[in-house]
Amino acid sequence: MAPALGLGALLALLGVSMGQPKVLHSLRYLQVAVTEPSPGIPQFLSMGYVDGIPITRYDSERGRKEPLTLWMAAGAKPGFWDRGTQINEGNQLIATANLERVGGRYNWSGGLHTRQRVCGCDLLSDGSVRRTLRIGYDGRDFISFSPETGTFVAADGAARITQRKWKSDGYEALQPDLAQSCAEWLQKYIGYGQEVLERKEPPDVHVSGKEEHGILTLSCHAYGFYPGMIRINWLKGDELRDQETEWGGIVPNSNGTFHSWARIEALPGEREQYRCRVEHAGMPEPGIFAWEPESIWNSIPVLVTVSVIAAIIIIGLVGVGVWKLRSGKREGNGYDPAPTRITA
Incomplete structure (x- = not known):
């Protein structure tokens, strides 16, 4: 059984791999399509990310591609959002058709099913560009592109049908060109938000x-x-x-x-x-x-406990002192302190 394509894997895809060479900037598009939309869950959703920051959104309920940062809204050229809306409308039709087609291979019989697609690219420290494309159904891997081999990797028999088709149709050979086109758009977006994207805050x-x-x-x-x-x-x-x-x-x-x-x-x-x-x-x-375990005397619970005990003792001593003073006055021992005003 193929490994699950869960939230952690998707977030990792939106971020950066820990391999070499170093990733300088990344562009990702996450698309999610469902067979049974409901209030708050659109039939199709597409989110764009630069360096893990959400920059664009399209969903089938609003029906328009929209900016999610001020610098994307200010930097995009006229017509960018209209063209993006048209592209996403087409992507929605493709995703819906693929859900039906792949569902037939898995013998789905109704119910809620999902398709997740993550695509994009990384700009690497050695000047190269790395392509990313990964598709899953119902949270499980279906097919992905391997930049190391330049081929698609199928997760099971149903995905191998798609693998063979994409190879024969030339889609596999097109991936390097798609990587370069992705990198050009990423460079534009970096230019829009350079002040934000190139800041450095240590952990x-x-x-x-x-x-x-x-x-x-x-x-x-x-x-x-x-x-x-x-x-x-x-x-x-x-x-x-x-x-x-x-x-x-x-x-x-x-x-x-x-x-x-x-x-x-x-x-x-x-x-x-x-x-x-x-x-x-x-x-x-x-x-x-390194982990430095706290000694028992430096731990917060112990310090709180000791402080509470000390406060109780001090309050007790003050109470005893006041009682003695009052007792002494009643006994006529000559001690008659001047009135005092307690201040904080």
Whole structure:
């Protein structure tokens, strides 16, 4: 069975791969089509992203391609939005037809079914362009383009029908040209939003650990970074432990920055051997971070408890002192303090 094409995979596709060479900028279009639209869930939705930032939207309910950033609205030439609307209307017809066609191969019998398509390109640090195209149905991989081999990869027998057709129709051979066209549009969009897209905000990195059932789970979180290209790796000594690492997606925040994480399991006795390595364009050099468990006296719960106890003791002592003063006055011991006004 083909692996699931879940939200984490889609978000990763909207962001940046952790491979080499380094990704400078990325353009993605995410299209989602459904067989049974409902209020709030249009039959067809298309979102455009530059470096993980949503820049355009089209859905079948509104029926028009629209900008999602001020710099896209200001930079696009006259006719851009009308032409984009026409393209998306055509894409909707294609997606609907493909849902019906592929549904016949899988013997669907009604119900809700979905088609997800992610396409775009990356501008790489070596000057090359990498093409991305991936299609899934009902959240599972169907077919994808491999830039390494220049061929389409089918997930199952139903997808191999499409694979053979695209090869014979010349669509497979067209991918390098589509990559170059995508890169030209990406360069235009970068020009529209250069001030925003080329800023650099380093991540705030936090490492934590949790021991349970004899296993120590170490988590390395990176918050508030931009652009959305980051490498987070766990090291044991000087050795990368990517095979044992679980990564979260590069997820956008509401303020235009991103967050991500990497997690690894270790033996408690080997804790000091593990380090988190974070590399980002906003950092002068890669940072190395370790988990520093708090001592019991420095932990927040203990400090709060100690503070509460201390406050109770102080209040008690003050109360005893006031009681003694009042008792002494009643007994006529000669002590008659002047009236005082308590101030904060």
